Amino acid sequence: MPKTVITKLQEDPDYLKKNARSRSKNKKGRFKKISFKITDTQRQALEVISKRQNTTPVRYIKSIISKQTSKYKTNNASETYVTENQLSLFD
Numbered sequence: 001m002p003k004t005v006i007t008k009l010q011e012d013p014d015y016l017k018k019n020a021r022s023r024s025k026n027k028k029g030r031f032k033k034i035s036f037k038i039t040d041t042q043r044q045a046l047e048v049i050s051k052r053q054n055t056t057p058v059r060y061i062k063s064i065i066s067k068q069t070s071k072y073k074t075n076n077a078s079e080t081y082v083t084e085n086q087l088s089l090f091d
Helices: 015-026 040-052 057-072
Strands: none
Touching (some): 040 057
16 A cells, blocks of 8 residues: 655645744744824825825835944944054964
């Protein structure tokens, strides 16, 4: 009699959906939600600017935020401190 291989997908059709749910529970969110209110004239101005920039209002706001926050990011590549007694082998 030939050996029959039954995959988990054949046994349980919802197998992929179950795995997708368990992966999303374990993964921590990287992004935070921020909300704010704007007036009607500000919204209209935002739509005009985003059309001129050929983008969506959300992407336009995100680009402005990233430009402003890039000024305040810390630089992790600090210079190494070398003492007088330390040898310079690979210079």
